[in-house]
Amino acid sequence: MTFSTASHSSSAQAQLPQKLPPGNTITQSKQTGGVVPKKENKPEAKPLAHFVAGGVGGMTAATLTSPLDVLKTRLQSDFYQDQLQALRASHPVRPAPSIIALPRSALLHFKETFQILHTIYKHEGPRALFKGLGPNLIGVVPARAINFYVYGNGKRILSDYLGYHDSMTTPWSVHLGAAAIAGMATGTATNPIWVIKTRLQLDKSNAESGKGGRQYKNSWDCIKQTVRHEGIRGLYKGLSASFLGVTESATQWVLYEQMKIFLARREAAKLADPYHVHSSWDDVELWGGRIAAAGIAKLFAAVATYPHEVVRTRLRQAPVVPVGGGKVQVKYTGLVQCFKVVAREEGLAGLYGGLTPHLLRVVPSAAIMFGMYEFILRLFGTTS
Template identity: 55%
Template sequence: MEGSKVRREGFSIPHQSPLPQSRELGEVSPERDYVQRSPFTKSWPHLVAGGAGGMTAAVLTAPLDVLKTRLQSDFYQAQLRAARAAAGHIRLSALQSASYHLAETFQILRDVYRLEGSRALFKGLGPNLIGVVPARSINFYVYPTGKRAYSQWTGLDPNNPGIHLASAITAGLATCTATNPIWLIKTRLQLDKNDAERKGDVSRRRYRNSWDCIKQVMRNEGPTGFFKGLSASYLGITESTLQWMMYEEIKRQLRLREEHIVISGREKTWWDHTIDYTGNFMGAGAAKGLASILTYPHEVARTRLRQAPMADGRPKYAGLVHCFKTVWKEEGFIGLYGGLTPHLMRTIPSAAIMFGMYEAILKLLDVKH
């Protein structure tokens, strides 16, 4: 009968609408019905949840972000090499190098506070927040929207790993392109030494504030100057892609674990309840940590490419490949992992906080994803 409808789990579809060829009549999944409506349906909660999670994580981990950026720059790496040479720490084993690097990390954090004041620990937080909120909002909006869109276009299940891969890459491209100018300003401000201001000689500082940095970049480097480091950011999409895919797999394993407990009918232990409340939280941190270690050199390259030009106005690094070659030649393999310790100290709890808030807000709004 024309106009009659088949109802599945609260969604209604016209009977004349074509069903997927791979399914028999009566086997339409609720998720499939959902994506047929529109890939952009009900995506605003993801936008809000991602922005709120990113903002909270950025504020709580700001000092470690400043420390990480400084350790990634060649200026601070040169200072560290000189200090190591003076102390006779030239040839170190892998374990000694890791121990020494950890000690350097905490020493620099202490020196920043002692020499530049507590405000220096939050240097660049303004542009960081301006970047984090839209970046996380875009990423958390584009990723689930991409899942629904690619599922609809290809006919694959939204939980297919191929759908996760395509969605994560799309979200990464959109986020990097839209927010690169903000990250460039943040990096320049974080690398700009503050002790000239502490001594009252503001003229020795290159940038007075964010607006002054924007004007100088536009005047001296043109509009394209705001997109320095974009190639390294695109390379960094591998990190966010790995993180999303590992996070999705961890969530899938947690769902299977919950289903197994329900089917078996056994009573939940204290450990089961702990996993229920912290599984996604811990999974997000673990996924971020592993993805960061595997792809970290792009972080160093991105920071170096965003550094202010040298005194003669020329950039030290001509491009991504030249940057990797120069760092390898001048600093060796360890140079590609400068700042890894504070990076992991920041990104792992940051990812846990961000994804934890993201999931909590979606649960509060009763959004299934």
């Protein structure tokens, strides 16, 4: 009597667990009781979607927060630090117990911030609140587009290479690596734009000092003067501080991703609960949580790494050009030298000049930008 080895082997193989490709889940067949793979509805990877979403998000946030960006840049410069000191001298504050001093100092800082903002509006007009917005948008749109594009696709490539196919189990080191690469690529590509934007925002009327009008007519004139007096290298002033600023963007991305993972796990737990009834409040909680996560991540990252912002602004300031057309006089010559000069002349507080308007701008800006980023990715049929 002969036995069919073919039927026996196929039966045995059917009982062996089969290795499934990543992205599949296992369900039980109602007809046969066997185990069958079921594919997840994983969003299709669309690399250019990150580029468009990042650019639109950056443009929206930069336009809405432009007045605070102008104020922040001015308070980071040494000229407006002198103006702030004069404002404080005209309104001396009596000493107070330490329990009251800290909150009073914070309230005073906010008051001074809006007083200077009102002064800009009163003496220079409403257009001054949007000074530098043109080069700012020219810088923000490609900067955010490049940053989100490199980060989004870099995270996906690193995750696939290292074998992490589930976003909720991807380690923070992947996010850190992708953010560092994105930050350096963005800083190198857009540094000349930020130099021009900074110099235009710091270009003040010299009527009170009898020196005539403004130094720069427009963005193009600023580029020509910078190259004439400092060469092409002048357009890359502050690049070293920009690379130092990669720590801020990397910290922000890591914190944001970790908070998003927490929100995703919370959403998954709700979906797994058979008694949970999905409502519009769940969508509000998910999207509101992501927007809040972006703002909180930016808040912590900005406070922790803020001194590099001041140093970067100082390095990008226009040098003093003598009337006779002689050599330019440069006060800040390098990253370390700039740190030392600011700390020596203004104390450690000088490294946090403009922090209040900076936080007032970047926290809502981050919330707006990341919210738009996530929303536009959804319109493209993909996710971050």
